[in-house]
Amino acid sequence: MSDLQSQKTFFGHPRGLATLFFTEMFERFSYYGMRALLLLFITAAIAEGGLGIDEKTGGAIYGLYTMGVYIFALPGGWVADRLLGLKKSVWYGGIIIALGHFTMAIPGIINVVNGVENKGVLTDIDIIPFFLGLIFIAIGTGLLKPNISSMVGSLYPKSESARRDAGFSIFYAGINLGAFLAPIITAYLGQKVNWHLGFGAAGIFMVLGLIQYKFTLGYLDGIGDEPMPTNEKEQKQKKSTGRILQVVAVVTALFLTLAFTGIIPVNAISIANLSGVVILLTVFCFLIYVMFFGGVTPDERNKTIVIAIVFVFSALFWSGFEQAGSTLNLFAENFTDLNVFGVDIASGTLQSVNPMFLIIFAPIFGAMWIRLALKNLEPSSPIKFALGLILLGVGFLIMYFASLIAASGELAAPTWLIFTYMFHTFGELSLSPVGLSLITKLAPKKFYGQMMGIWFMSVSFGNLIAGLLAGEISGESDQALKQMPDQYLLIVYITIGSGLVLALFSKPIRKLMGDVH
Numbered sequence: 001m002s003d004l005q006s007q008k009t010f011f012g013h014p015r016g017l018a019t020l021f022f023t024e025m026f027e028r029f030s031y032y033g034m035r036a037l038l039l040l041f042i043t044a045a046i047a048e049g050g051l052g053i054d055e056k057t058g059g060a061i062y063g064l065y066t067m068g069v070y071i072f073a074l075p076g077g078w079v080a081d082r083l084l085g086l087k088k089s090v091w092y093g094g095i096i097i098a099l100g101h102f103t104m105a106i107p108g109i110i111n112v113v114n115g116v117e118n119k120g121v122l123t124d125i126d127i128i129p130f131f132l133g134l135i136f137i138a139i140g141t142g143l144l145k146p147n148i149s150s151m152v153g154s155l156y157p158k159s160e161s162a163r164r165d166a167g168f169s170i171f172y173a174g175i176n177l178g179a180f181l182a183p184i185i186t187a188y189l190g191q192k193v194n195w196h197l198g199f200g201a202a203g204i205f206m207v208l209g210l211i212q213y214k215f216t217l218g219y220l221d222g223i224g225d226e227p228m229p230t231n232e233k234e235q236k237q238k239k240s241t242g243r244i245l246q247v248v249a250v251v252t253a254l255f256l257t258l259a260f261t262g263i264i265p266v267n268a269i270s271i272a273n274l275s276g277v278v279i280l281l282t283v284f285c286f287l288i289y290v291m292f293f294g295g296v297t298p299d300e301r302n303k304t305i306v307i308a309i310v311f312v313f314s315a316l317f318w319s320g321f322e323q324a325g326s327t328l329n330l331f332a333e334n335f336t337d338l339n340v341f342g343v344d345i346a347s348g349t350l351q352s353v354n355p356m357f358l359i360i361f362a363p364i365f366g367a368m369w370i371r372l373a374l375k376n377l378e379p380s381s382p383i384k385f386a387l388g389l390i391l392l393g394v395g396f397l398i399m400y401f402a403s404l405i406a407a408s409g410e411l412a413a414p415t416w417l418i419f420t421y422m423f424h425t426f427g428e429l430s431l432s433p434v435g436l437s438l439i440t441k442l443a444p445k446k447f448y449g450q451m452m453g454i455w456f457m458s459v460s461f462g463n464l465i466a467g468l469l470a471g472e473i474s475g476e477s478d479q480a481l482k483q484m485p486d487q488y489l490l491i492v493y494i495t496i497g498s499g500l501v502l503a504l505f506s507k508p509i510r511k512l513m514g515d516v517h
Contacts, residue, residue: 013167014155016219019212021174023090024148026209028178030097031069031141032355033186033202035325036348038062038134039470040333041195053268056471060272062326063467065134067275070460072142074453077150079143082241086147086154086224087217093144094210100136101203103129105196128260133199135256146456151224172362179355187348272468279461283311283454290447300444302512307442307451309509311458313385314435316498318462319469320392320491321424324354326470328399328417335406336414353418357425365429380517381438382506388431389499395423396491403484441516 010018042058053061080089106129152171156164182202190198227238258264287308291301332338332347339345372378379387402416436455443451473480473487502509 011170013163013170014219015216016155016223017152017167017170019216019219020148020152020155021171023094023144023209023213024171025174025178026205027094027097027141027144027148028175029182029205029209030101030137030202031182032179032351033182033198033205034137035066036183036187036329036351037190037195037198038065039326039329039467040191040348043330043333044195054471056468057268059326059467059469059471060268061134061467062470063272063464064268064275065138066322066325066463066467067272067460068135068138069141069145070456070463071279072139073146073456074142076142076144077146077449077453079241079245080147080150080224081227083227083238083245085226086151087220088226089147090144090151090224091210091213093140093142093147094206094213096136096140096143098140098203098206098210100133100138100140101199101206102133103136104133105200105203131260132256147224151220154223169366173359176355176358176362180352180359183348183351187346187351191346191348269468269471272464276461276464276468279457279464283457284308286450287311287454290444294444294447296444296446299514302514303442303516304444306509306512307439307454310385310435310438310442311454313389313498313502314431314455314458315461315465316495317389317392317427317431318459319465320396320462320495321428322463322466323469324351324421324424326466327473328420330470330473331399331402331406331412332414332417335403335412336417337411338414340414350414350417350421353421354425354428357422358428361425361429365426380506380510381434381513382502382509384430384434386499386503386506388427388429388434389495389502391423391427391430393492393494393496393499395420395427396488396495398423400485400488400492403488407481407485438516442513 009015010021039058039062042061043055046053046055046058076089076093080086084092149171152168153164156167182205186198186201188198189201190196255264259266287304290296291304296304329348329351332350336347336350338347369378398416398420402412402420405412405416439451439455440448473484
C-alpha cells in the first residue's frame with residue numbers, strides 16, 4: 001500500500017473506494033439517465049416522422065442498446081485482463097461513454113445556438129450521431145462497468161472478506177444514488193427543454209466522474225494496473241490481442257459506414273430476434289460443453305445444471321423487471337396523470353422510484369435475511385429466487401388494474417406505477433444479490449470467469465426481451481389499449497407461474513447444489 005493510500009480512509013475503508021464510488025455513481029447516472037429518456041425519445045421521434053420506423057422497431061432498438069450494455073461487459077473484461085488493465089479500462093470506458101453522450105447532444109446544441117425552437121426530434125441529418133452515440137455508450141459501459149467492480153474487490157486482502165462485503169455495500173449505494181438522481185435531472189431537461197440536452201447532461205456528469213477519477217488515482221496505486229508480460233510468450237500474446245482489437249475496430253467501423261450510408265440494409269427487429277437466438281445458443285452450448293467435455297467432477301456437473309436453471313429464471317425475471325425503462329416508462333408517458341401537487345412532472349422522473357426504494361429497503365432486506373438465518377428460518381436460494389419472480393408478478397398484477405383504467409379512457413394515478421416499482425424492488429432484492437452470489441459459489445474453478453458471464457448474459461437477454469415487448473404493449477391505438485390488460489395479465493401468469501414452478505422443484509435443485517446453500 002502506498003503512503004497516499006494509507007493516509008486517508010472512506011468510512012473506515014481504503015480511500016480508493018471513494019474514487020471508485022463516485023466514478024460508478026456518475027457512470028450509473030449516465031446509464032439510468034439514458035434509460036429514462038431513450039425509448040420516450042424514440043417514440044416521440046416516430047410520432048413526428050423523425051426516424052421513419054414503427055413502434056416495434058423502436059422497441060427493438062431500445063432492447064439492442066440495453067442488451068449491448070451488458071453483452072459488451074464480456075469483451076470489456078477480456079480487454080482489461082489481456083491488454084489495458086482494470087484502471088485504464090475504466091478510464092477509457094468513461095471517455096467513450098462521455099463521447100457517446102456528447103455525440104447524441106450535437107443536434108440539440110446546434111438548435112440552441114441557432115435559436116431554433118425545437119425539442120430535438122430527429123431529422124435525417126441527426127440520425128447518424130444518435131445511433132453512433134448509442135454504440136459509443138454501450139461499448140464504453142461494457143469497458144467500465146465490470147472492471148470497476150473488480151477493482152473494488154482488489155482493494156481488500158482475501159482475509160478481509162467481511163470488510164470487502166461492507167465495501168461493496170457502500171459501492172452499491174453509489175450505484176443507487178446515481179440511478180436516483182439521473183432520471184430527475186435528465187428527464188426534466190430532455191422532456192421539458194430539449195431531448196438532446198438531456199442526453200448531454202448525462203455526458204457532463206460522466207466527465208465529472210472522470211475528473212475526480214483522474215485526480216484521485218493515487219489512492220488506487222497498485223490496483224488494476226496494466227498487465228506486464230513476464231516472458232516472451234506473454235509479450236507475443238499481448239501483441240496478438242492488440243492486433244485482434246485493431247482488426248475488430250476496423251471491421252466495425254467499415255460495417256457502420258456501410259450501414260449508415262444505406263449500402264447494407266439494417267433491420268433492427270431481425271437483428272434483435274437473431275441476437276436473442278445467438279445468446280440462448282451460446283449459453284446452452286457452452287454449458288453443455290462444460291458438463292460433458294470440460295473435465296469437471298460429477299459434483300461440478302450438477303452445479304452447472306443449477307447454473308443453467310438460474311440462467312432461465314434470471315432471464316425471465318429481468319425480461320419483466322427491465323420493462324421499467326420500456327413498457328412502464330411508456331405507460332407513464334401516455335396513460336398516467338403526471339400532475340403531482342399541481343406540478344406537471346416529466347414521465348421519466350418516475351424512473352427514480354426504483355432506486356429510491358432500493359436505498360430504503362436494501363438494509364431492511366439484508367437485516368431480515370440475517371435475522372431469519374439466526375432462527376434457522378432463512379429460505380434457500382431457489383426459494384428466494386422463486387419469491388423474486390412472484391413479487392415481480394404481483395407488481396404486474398397492479399399494472400393489470402392500472403391498464404384497465406387506461407383502457408377505459410381515463411388517466412391512471414402515478415401511485416399505480418409507484419406500487420408496481422415497489423413490488424419489483426422487493427423482487428430484485430430477493431433475487432439479484434442471491435443470483436450473483438449463487439453463481440460465484442456454484443461455478444467450477446476452471447470456468448469461474450465464464451460463469452459470471454452467464455449471469456450477465458441472462459440480464460442482457462432479459463433487457464432485449466423487455467425492449468421487444470415495448471413494441472407490443474402500451475401503444476396508443478384503440479386496439480393496443482384493448483389488448484393491454486390481457487398482455488399485462490399474461491406477464492402475471494408467466495412470472496408468478498414460473499416462481500411457483502421453481503418453488504415446487506426447489507428440493508431437487510437443492511440436492512444438485514451439494515454443499516452450496
